[in-house]
Amino acid sequence: MALTLALRDVTVRRRKKRILGPISLDLASMGTTIVLGPNGAGKTTLLKVMHGVERLSDGKVTWSIPEDAARQQQAYVFQNPIMLRRTVFQNLAFPLELIRTPKAQIADRVAHWAARIKLDDALDQSALRLSGGEKQKLALARALIKEPAVLFLDEPCANLDGRATREIEALLQDTHKQGTRIIMTTHDLGQARRLATDVLFLLNGTLHDGGQAQGFFENPQTPEARAFLKGDIVE
Amino acid sequence: MTDIWAGLQAAFWLIVTLDADLAEITLRSLHVSLSALVIASVFALPFGTWLAVQRFRYRRGVISIMNALMGLPPVVVGLIVYLLLSRSGPFGVFGLLFTPTAMIIAQVIIIAPLIASITHQAMRELWAEYHDLLISMNTTKRQRIATLIWDGRRTLLTAALAGFGRAIGEVGAIMIVGGNIDHATRVLTTAIALETGKGDFALALGLGFVLIALALLVNFATHTLSRTEREGRW
Ligand SMILES: Nc1ncnc2c1ncn2[C@@H]1O[C@H](COP(=O)(O)OP(=O)(O)OP(=O)(O)O)[C@@H](O)[C@H]1O
Numbered sequence: 001m002a003l004t005l006a007l008r009d010v011t012v013r014r015r016k017k018r019i020l021g022p023i024s025l026d027l028a029s030m031g032t033t034i035v036l037g038p039n040g041a042g043k044t045t046l047l048k049v050m051h052g053v054e055r056l057s058d059g060k061v062t063w064s065i066p067e068d069a070a071r072q073q074q075a076y077v078f079q080n081p082i083m084l085r086r087t088v089f090q091n092l093a094f095p096l097e098l099i100r101t102p103k104a105q106i107a108d109r110v111a112h113w114a115a116r117i118k119l120d121d122a123l124d125q126s127a128l129r130l131s132g133g134e135k136q137k138l139a140l141a142r143a144l145i146k147e148p149a150v151l152f153l154d155e156p157c158a159n160l161d162g163r164a165t166r167e168i169e170a171l172l173q174d175t176h177k178q179g180t181r182i183i184m185t186t187h188d189l190g191q192a193r194r195l196a197t198d199v200l201f202l203l204n205g206t207l208h209d210g211g212q213a214q215g216f217f218e219n220p221q222t223p224e225a226r227a228f229l230k231g232d233i234v235e
Numbered sequence: 236m237t238d239i240w241a242g243l244q245a246a247f248w249l250i251v252t253l254d255a256d257l258a259e260i261t262l263r264s265l266h267v268s269l270s271a272l273v274i275a276s277v278f279a280l281p282f283g284t285w286l287a288v289q290r291f292r293y294r295r296g297v298i299s300i301m302n303a304l305m306g307l308p309p310v311v312v313g314l315i316v317y318l319l320l321s322r323s324g325p326f327g328v329f330g331l332l333f334t335p336t337a338m339i340i341a342q343v344i345i346i347a348p349l350i351a352s353i354t355h356q357a358m359r360e361l362w363a364e365y366h367d368l369l370i371s372m373n374t375t376k377r378q379r380i381a382t383l384i385w386d387g388r389r390t391l392l393t394a395a396l397a398g399f400g401r402a403i404g405e406v407g408a409i410m411i412v413g414g415n416i417d418h419a420t421r422v423l424t425t426a427i428a429l430e431t432g433k434g435d436f437a438l439a440l441g442l443g444f445v446l447i448a449l450a451l452l453v454n455f456a457t458h459t460l461s462r463t464e465r466e467g468r469w
């Protein structure tokens with residue numbers, strides 16, 4: 001069954017301030033959605049709302065399958081990677097252990113993913129001692145190891161150099177091809193163009209513009225989106 | 236001055252010859268305090284962790300009570316346990332007063348809040364760090380607590396060591412409920428108090444050295460633990 005997501009009048013208020021919404025939108029079952037917008041626009045909040053870890057003040061988020069099943073099939077990579085105080089191996093194994101995967105299978109999958117992010121030499125090292133970029137790659141691999149149907153990424157390449165960024169993008173393109181639904185934020189417009197099938201452009205907590213990637217990048221409907229794409233400051 | 240010097244020499248001699256009295260008292264001290272430590276830890280470690288993770292109505296109240304219990308003067312704990320266990324008290328029928336068991340009970344009451352409080356503090360930090368990740372991974376409450384306990388194991392051990400340090404050096408409560416009976420309830424601290432009173436500085440000092448050595452050992456272990464934590468080993 002196709003996994004789709006619908007948001008209806010979703011609003012998040014914190015300390016009497018509206019930080020998101022009201023937003024209504026539908027996400028199709030396929031593709032890579034890129035969430036764009038200036039700092040503080042509400043991108044992280046929107047991702048967390050979709051993932052179901054942000055308390056709503058109003059509105060509704062519904063998946064096309066029961067909530068429990070939907071939760072099982074999602075993975076989320078946080079803007080600041082959260083490392084367990086364990087080794088690289090144990091960090092990768094963790095999501096699989098939670099669902100009681102047999103040990104031999106865990107070892108196989110961990111070896112596979114460690115090689116993909118080029119951390120196979122660091123398996124026994126504490127994850128806390130990795131560099132910032134390595135932590136981000138580890139967090140991504142840890143999200144992918146469960147082969148989620150939906151993957152949320154909050155600026156997965158924020159601290160990576162050009163080469164690591166390309167590695168991650170290649171990984172994400174593979175993931176996309178395998179049918180994983182990707183929803184991701186980025187400040188790198190080049191990356192957005194390379195990966196997006198559709199775009200959500202947020203401004204001041206509301207959905208200001210967006211649509212199919214090609215249309216949005218070539219012909220944005222609002223002056224704010226146009227300015228944002230040109231690299232101007234948008235308020 | 237000569238008293239002290241002679242005392243030190245005799246104390247040293249008692250230790251190197253493994254004096255029977257000294258050994259017996261030391262072993263009893265370890266037995267009482269380690270038992271108290273194990274029992275208190277079984278309750279306090281999971282409780283402190285649970286308190287860090289669970290939100291409920293009277294959480295703040297429970298934390299205040301825990302902190303207040305931590306500040307209870309040991310003598311008062313001794314007095315209360317005495318009243319509870321004395322022949323006319325509610326648990327008098329068990330005949331526990333003036334036994335090592337009574338001393339263990341008193342020490343459990345003294346150190347459990349301390350261990351729980353340190354645990355709670357440390358686990359709250361760890362939980363703040365892990366919260367988003369564990370929620371996002373759709374973990375059950377059980378899995379969350381297990382993860383916190385495992386990844387916080389060094390801190391938990393530190394909390395337990397602090398509890399042991401407090402128990403082994405405690406004198407007021409066990410004096411009251413144990414009675415400092417020779418060959419029955421005499422432990423390091425109560426023996427030191429007694430021997431000092433009698434003017435037998437040799438034994439008092441010998442016992443004092445043992446106590447200091449134990450305290451140093453606890454300190455050393457705590458220190459080593461925090462080092463392995465920093466270096467990410469174990
Ligand atoms: N718990 C909270 N309490 C109060 N304000 C909050 C809270 N969480 C987020 N905000 C505010 O909501 C706004 C949107 O935050 P959000 O993190 O979603 O922005 P963002 O688009 O992800 O920004 P960035 O590009 O910097 O990551 C910000 O102004 C932020 O200060």
Ligand SMILES: [Mg+2]
Pocket residue numbers: 043044045079154
């Ligand atoms: Mg953000």
